[in-house]
Amino acid sequence: MDFDIHKVAELARLNLDPEEAQKIGKAIGSVLEYVRKLESLDTQNVPPTSHVLDLENVFRPDTDRDCGASEKALPFAPSREGDFFKVPKVVDKE
Amino acid sequence: MAQDLHRLTLRQAIDHAAREGADGILHDVANRIQCCNSSVNAYVRVKPAEYDSGKNIPGKSVFSGVPVAVKDNICIEGQETTCACAILKGHVPPYSATVIRKLEDAGATIFGQLNMDEFAFGSSCETSVYGPCRNPWNLECVPGGSSGGSAAAVAADMAIAAIGSDTGGSIRQPAALCGVVGLKPTYGLVSRYGLIAFGSSFDQIGPLTKTVEDSAIMLNAMAGHDPLDSTSSRRPVPDYTKALTRDVKGLRIGMPEEYFTDGMDPAVEKYVRDAAALLKKMGADIRTVSLPHTAYSVAVYYLVAVAEASSNLGRYDGVQYGLRASDKTLKDMYFETRNRGFGEEAKRRILLGTFVLSAGYYEAYYLKGQKVRTLVRRDFEKAFTEVDLLLAPTAPTAAFKLGEKASDPLAMYLSDIFTIPANLAGIPAISVPCGFTPAGLPVGLQLMGRPFEEAVLFRAAHAFEQETEYYKKKPGI
Numbered sequence: 001m002d003f004d005i006h007k008v009a010e011l012a013r014l015n016l017d018p019e020e021a022q023k024i025g026k027a028i029g030s031v032l033e034y035v036r037k038l039e040s041l042d043t044q045n046v047p048p049t050s051h052v053l054d055l056e057n058v059f060r061p062d063t064d065r066d067c068g069a070s071e072k073a074l075p076f077a078p079s080r081e082g083d084f085f086k087v088p089k090v091v092d093k094e
Numbered sequence: 095m096a097q098d099l100h101r102l103t104l105r106q107a108i109d110h111a112a113r114e115g116a117d118g119i120l121h122d123v124a125n126r127i128q129c130c131n132s133s134v135n136a137y138v139r140v141k142p143a144e145y146d147s148g149k150n151i152p153g154k155s156v157f158s159g160v161p162v163a164v165k166d167n168i169c170i171e172g173q174e175t176t177c178a179c180a181i182l183k184g185h186v187p188p189y190s191a192t193v194i195r196k197l198e199d200a201g202a203t204i205f206g207q208l209n210m211d212e213f214a215f216g217s218s219c220e221t222s223v224y225g226p227c228r229n230p231w232n233l234e235c236v237p238g239g240s241s242g243g244s245a246a247a248v249a250a251d252m253a254i255a256a257i258g259s260d261t262g263g264s265i266r267q268p269a270a271l272c273g274v275v276g277l278k279p280t281y282g283l284v285s286r287y288g289l290i291a292f293g294s295s296f297d298q299i300g301p302l303t304k305t306v307e308d309s310a311i312m313l314n315a316m317a318g319h320d321p322l323d324s325t326s327s328r329r330p331v332p333d334y335t336k337a338l339t340r341d342v343k344g345l346r347i348g349m350p351e352e353y354f355t356d357g358m359d360p361a362v363e364k365y366v367r368d369a370a371a372l373l374k375k376m377g378a379d380i381r382t383v384s385l386p387h388t389a390y391s392v393a394v395y396y397l398v399a400v401a402e403a404s405s406n407l408g409r410y411d412g413v414q415y416g417l418r419a420s421d422k423t424l425k426d427m428y429f430e431t432r433n434r435g436f437g438e439e440a441k442r443r444i445l446l447g448t449f450v451l452s453a454g455y456y457e458a459y460y461l462k463g464q465k466v467r468t469l470v471r472r473d474f475e476k477a478f479t480e481v482d483l484l485l486a487p488t489a490p491t492a493a494f495k496l497g498e499k500a501s502d503p504l505a506m507y508l509s510d511i512f513t514i515p516a517n518l519a520g521i522p523a524i525s526v527p528c529g530f531t532p533a534g535l536p537v538g539l540q541l542m543g544r545p546f547e548e549a550v551l552f553r554a555a556h557a558f559e560q561e562t563e564y565y566k567k568k569p570g571i
Contacts, residue, residue: 003449005445008445008448008449008452009445011448011452012404012432012444012445012448013411013428013429013432014429014432014433014436014441014444014445015429015430015432015433016433016441020438020441023438024438024441024442024445027442027503027504028442028445028446028449030503030504031396031446031503031504031507032446034392034393034396034504035393035396035397035459035463037389037390037393038390038393038394038397038462038463038466039462041387041390041466041469043462043465043466043469046465046466046468046469047465047468048461048464048465048467048468049464049465049467049468049471049518050295050464051295051325052281052282052295052471052519052520052545053281053282053325053327053520055282055324055325058324060321067188067189068188069188072171072172072188072189073188073414073415075186076184076185076186076415077414077415078412078413078414078415078416078417078418079418079421085413085414087413087424087427088421088422088423088424088426088427089423089424090424
């Protein structure tokens with residue numbers, strides 16, 4: 001198993017400090033060691049369970065409803081401008 | 095005049111409020127919180143003004159204004175809801191969870207928000223950004239988790255009833271450690287709309303109460319189809335209080351041999367076996383059954399649930415709600431917000447989940463976990479052709495000391511070994527008090543049933559509870 005904490009932290013959008021990276025990396029290593037016990041089971045012909053209910057796709061009519069989200073959510077946004085969430089610049093000029 | 099109305103069960107409180115209104119109850123519960131919360135730390139937020147609402151008109155509704163407390167991961171419109179995590183500080187949901195609406199429609203007063211492990215990641219309530227919650231039976235001990243605040247509040251009479259959520263045992267394990275009744279309903283019975291997601295194929299909301307009857311009253315109000323939750327079942331919901339017959343004659347109850355293993359606290363084993371003997375004396379048919387894949391459950395859970403968690407927690411990026419740690423660049427905003435906002439356990443689970451879903455590892459870990467999940471489900475399906483219920487301990491030990499397992503994640507994960515299988519299979523399970531260790535700490539008995547057969551759980555749990563009356567014993571706090 002090649003668990004590279006720095007690569008995974010990049011994927012998970014986390015800036016870990018070196019001490020934290022070492023501590024968490026060690027803990028995850030022991031969990032990955034523990035889950036190796038599953039390797040002893042033959043699951044070649046076993047279907048995966050992603051969901052426990054025998055539900056089919058659920059559809060509803062695609063109609064608009066007024067939920068008041070902008071009045072209720074925007075006042076608590078980290079940063080807003082008018083009716084929008086404001087974020088740092090995404091596209092550089094040129 | 096002091097009436098100690100906070101000590102009432104939900105049933106008693108509803109009867110009292112129907113005659114005299116709920117104001118006295120609300121007042122006594124508020125006083126009790128004021129006196130005990132500094133030592134127990136069960137509540138993270140109490141908003142006393144709430145109980146001025148005009149809903150508590152005596153006899154006008156099922157609850158007549160009786161208060162219900164809520165775990166801090168269930169959204170209440172207009173009230174800060176944070177999952178006890180720094181990244182959601184200041185998050186005020188624009189809508190209420192369906193269970194909140196249903197409880198309010200039944201006349202309950204939503205009263206106070208309860209401590210929990212950060213994002214429900216934990217079995218001890220120690221990872222909360224508000225500091226650890228403590229066990230009312232011994233303040234040096236943890237209340238269990240993640241719904242530790244819910245269990246501790248009910249045990250200490252700081253709440254008449256509470257709701258929590260259970261992904262791998264987060265209702266049942268703290269209920270056992272605090273000596274209260276905790277129910278994890280069948281997956282799909284209670285709407286998850288408005289529950290801040292952790293493991294979407296496992297999460298269920300359920301009640302923590304003083305008695306089994308109270309649990310049935312709560313479930314009556316909470317269960318039912320919700321078009322806002324695509325995994326909500328359309329089955330009709332029975333009146334669960336009708337199951338409380340005190341009769342267990344002919345009920346076939348299986349004791350899974352894999353749940354009585356070495357490493358279990360001898361007092362826990364003794365009381366759980368005593369419970370089986372008592373149910374047998376009352377007319378139940380007790381048998382030994384086998385669930386051969388039990389030992390793999392924790393491994394399956396920590397692959398599949400962390401994968402779902404890492405995906406669900408991707409939305410905390412500083413854009414729309416809660417914390418934004420940096421405004422310098424888009425990348426800084428993402429990385430700094432998540433780094434400063436999440437605690438260590440959340441980071442561990444996000445990283446493990448991201449890893450098992452990443453290219454090259456998906457099949458060996460995540461898919462393997464899902465396949466073994468099928469084997470665990472099949473064990474239960476087979477057992478339930480022979481018996482109507484399964485009887486086991488809720489947790490391998492009574493409450494442990496604060497800090498005892500905090501530095502060893504794997505030891506902490508293994509404290510959920512008996513509760514995780516029910517989440518993997520989606521079946522209902524209840525924890526009910528069944529004794530006290532020599533140190534005076536509560537022990538929990540777990541009953542597991544077929545999907546949507548909560549009534550059978552209530553029937554057996556209520557009969558046992560009324561025969562033993564452990565619920566009448568209260569912590570000295």
